[in-house]
Every structure is written in C-alpha cells, then in structure tokens.
Amino acid sequence: MKYVLSGVVALMVVFVAFGEARGEIDLGSLTFDENAFADAAELVAGDPPPPTLPPGLTWCEALCGANLSTSVEEVRDNEVIFELRYVDNAILNGPGVDLVVYEMATQEAFSVAVKKQNGEFTDFLRVFPALQGFSVDGREVSAGLFDLDDFGIPANATVTTIRLIGGPANGGSKDPDIAAAGALNSVVPEPSIFALLTAGAFALLAYTWRRRRK
Numbered sequence: 001m002k003y004v005l006s007g008v009v010a011l012m013v014v015f016v017a018f019g020e021a022r023g024e025i026d027l028g029s030l031t032f033d034e035n036a037f038a039d040a041a042e043l044v045a046g047d048p049p050p051p052t053l054p055p056g057l058t059w060c061e062a063l064c065g066a067n068l069s070t071s072v073e074e075v076r077d078n079e080v081i082f083e084l085r086y087v088d089n090a091i092l093n094g095p096g097v098d099l100v101v102y103e104m105a106t107q108e109a110f111s112v113a114v115k116k117q118n119g120e121f122t123d124f125l126r127v128f129p130a131l132q133g134f135s136v137d138g139r140e141v142s143a144g145l146f147d148l149d150d151f152g153i154p155a156n157a158t159v160t161t162i163r164l165i166g167g168p169a170n171g172g173s174k175d176p177d178i179a180a181a182g183a184l185n186s187v188v189p190e191p192s193i194f195a196l197l198t199a200g201a202f203a204l205l206a207y208t209w210r211r212r213r214k
C-alpha cells in the first residue's frame with residue numbers, strides 16, 4: 001500500500017505543479033512568471049577587479065532572481081564571463097523576444113551567448129540595452145532584449161544556460177552593470193516532470209510486483 005500511496009502522491013505533485021496559478025513579476029511594461037529568472041550564477045572566466053561584486057554579495061545574489069537592487073558592477077570588456085543557469089524553468093524560443101537582461105544606470109553594451117542542445121555555446125551576440133522608463137534605487141533601468149531565433153535556436157526549443165560578457169566597446173561605454181536575466185517566454189523544463197512521472201510509475205510497478213509475489 002505504501003508504494004501505491006507514493007505513486008499517487010507523485011502524480012498529485014505533478015497535477016498541483018500544473019494546476020497552481022503561478023505568480024507574476026511586473027518590471028515596467030514586461031510581465032514574467034515568478035520563476036522566470038536565473039537560479040544559479042557563477043564566474044567561469046576572468047578575474048574581475050572590484051567593484052564588480054559589491055561587498056557582501058555572492059554572484060547569485062547579484063545575478064539570480066528578479067531583484068534589480070543587486071547587480072554585478074562594471075563588467076569589463078571581455079575580461080570576465082558569467083554563466084547563468086535556469087533550474088526551475090527554461091527559456092523557450094516562443095514568439096518574439098525570449099530573454100530580457102537588465103542593465104543599470106548609464107546604458108552600456110554587453111553580449112550574451114546561449115548553450116545549444118549539443119552542449120556547445122553559440123557566438124556572443126552584442127546588444128546596446130534600451131531604457132525601460134523606470135528607475136530602481138535612483139538608477140535608470142535598461143534591458144537587452146534577445147530572441148533565441150537570433151542565436152540559431154530552433155522554434156519551441158529551450159535553453160537553460162546562458163553566458164554574459166561586457167562590451168566589446170565600439171567607441172561607447174562598455175562596462176555594464178547586470179542586475180537580472182529573465183525568460184519572457186518561460187516553461188517548466190520537461191525533465192523534472194518526467195522524473196516525477198517516472199517515480200510514480202516505478203512506485204506503482206513495485207507495488208504490483210510485491211502483490212504478485214504474495
């Protein structure tokens with residue numbers, strides 16, 4: 001009975017995950033699912049000088065989630081690479097813009113690459129962020145808008161890892177202050193749903209097997 005119960009519980013978790021009305025986050029004119037922002041962040045290349053990471057913050061506290069009050073500061077041109085990962089959601093190549101990366105104060109160029117299905121990263125795509133018409137902590141908010149089409153990602157495919165670098169400068173300012181990166185088209189990744197369904201199916205199989213042995 002224990003096994004059939006755990007199977008039922010696993011299936012209920014799946015239904016609750018689907019049925020629950022998801023919260024939303026409004027940032028200016030854009031609305032995101034509450035889990036749409038990056039969940040893990042690390043420095044994968046370079047040795048950034050202060051003040052890249054403000055004292056007392058971790059890379060993830062600066063870059064994960066939707067908090068625009070925390071950011072990495074003055075990411076120098078080509079010296080450092082940050083990698084952001086999406087764990088409880090994935091960026092979907094849906095209609096139009098799929099990924100929004102927020103940049104603070106003076107508008108500065110930066111570049112993004114995304115990890116393809118084959119595990120390789122695309123080339124870096126440079127943007128000059130556009131003002132969003134609001135401020136946080138007295139700093140103007142800008143955003144770089146990315147369509148996964150422009151990285152060669154197929155329609156309806158998903159991406160769960162991106163990389164960020166500053167610049168390169170083309171005569172303009174080049175040390176961006178990156179605060180957050182959210183999936184405007186966001187989905188719950190299928191592997192976690194599969195894992196739950198598989199767990200439920202195995203529990204039911206185990207229950208049936210034990211009953212037959214008796």
Ligand SMILES: [Ca+2]
Pocket residue numbers: 035036037038039086087088089
């Ligand atoms: Ca997330």
Ligand SMILES: [Ca+2]
Pocket residue numbers: 061062063064065066067068069070071178179180
């Ligand atoms: Ca932040």
Ligand SMILES: [Ca+2]
Pocket residue numbers: 092093094095096097098147148149
């Ligand atoms: Ca798209």
Ligand SMILES: [Ca+2]
Pocket residue numbers: 103104105106107108175176177
């Ligand atoms: Ca800036």
